[in-house]
Amino acid sequence: MYTYEYPRPSVTVDIVVFGYDGGSELKILLIERGGEPYKGHWALPGGFVDMDETLETAALRELEEETGVKDLYVEQLYTYGTPDRDPRGRVISVAYFSLVNLQDHPAVASSDATRAEWFPVNKIPDMAFDHDEIIKMAVNRLAAKVRYQPIGFELLPEEFTLGQLQQLYETVLNVEAFNKRNFRTRILRTGILEEVGRQKNVAHRPAVLYRFNEAAYKQLADQRDGAVLRRALDFEI
Structure with missing residues (x-):
């Protein structure tokens, strides 16, 4: 078995799911963490990547495990790697975002989360980890992309x-x-x-x-x- 000379960081995925119900508010799907760290805090759906799966597969798996939402198209957003972003150790997270119609995807907490709820973009609670930064970038990316690519139809x-x-x-x-x-x-x-x-x-x-x-x-x-x-x-x- 090969031994690496340098320590290897862990890799996680986080998913920003935008939802829209036809009104004047854009919403984001959040979960209440059921375990430490940040137990009881709101966070984006996500988790650690298994050794035998791709990043996108991990994102879809974690989303379904924590919220019951499945079969979404996800797009990679950004990679977050600040050394102290996770109190468990050196963790790099690859963030994704997705767009859904709220009527088709009710939030239901699954095995890995205490609660799952849709929050208006302008009423996001205090977030675990650096998830507030991830949300801010996702909101800016969506606003930019909807002006040159018809991705908004996924919300209708x-x-x-x-x-x-x-x-x-x-x-x-x-x-x-x-x-x-x-x-x-x-x-x-x-x-x-x-x-x-x-x-x-x-x-x-x-x-x-x-x-x-x-x-x-x-x-x-x-x-x-x-x-x-x-x-x-x-x-x-």
Whole structure:
């Protein structure tokens, strides 16, 4: 068996899961730690990486074990390695983030957590470890990325109105209101939305329903025509 000359740090994963329910608040899924260190404190879902699994596999496993949420698309955010970030020793954490519709993913504490709850982004409690820093970076990354890539559709129902889409962008970018006509003109011009009908059983005039056209988006991406999406999604703030 090979003996390493230098000590080896442990590796963990932490996951920032953004949730949206169609209102004016973006939320983040947190767990109350059931063990030390920081027992009873709120933290991001996460844990140690096993020797036989990839980082992404570990992130998805920990998320399901602690919150019951599973089968998400996760994207790597950043690596945190400050020597004193974990009182248990030298621990490096690879952070991920994900986007979900709250209606599809209720928070339920699983085996490794006392509680799991959704918290508004602007009402995050005191956090364990350096998780407040991770959340801050994730919020900034989401606000930047939603302006040039249509990742926000992961937060919406499969079928949505343009009003719901505009509300989402205003929430993520933390602005009061975009010009309604300008927003709709620019988003429809991209061709990445597909009209699927109108609302049913509503008291007001039924609005047109749309869904994200992934094929149209992939065609734009394959053509490397990012300028089209950037002009459409990078709204004046």
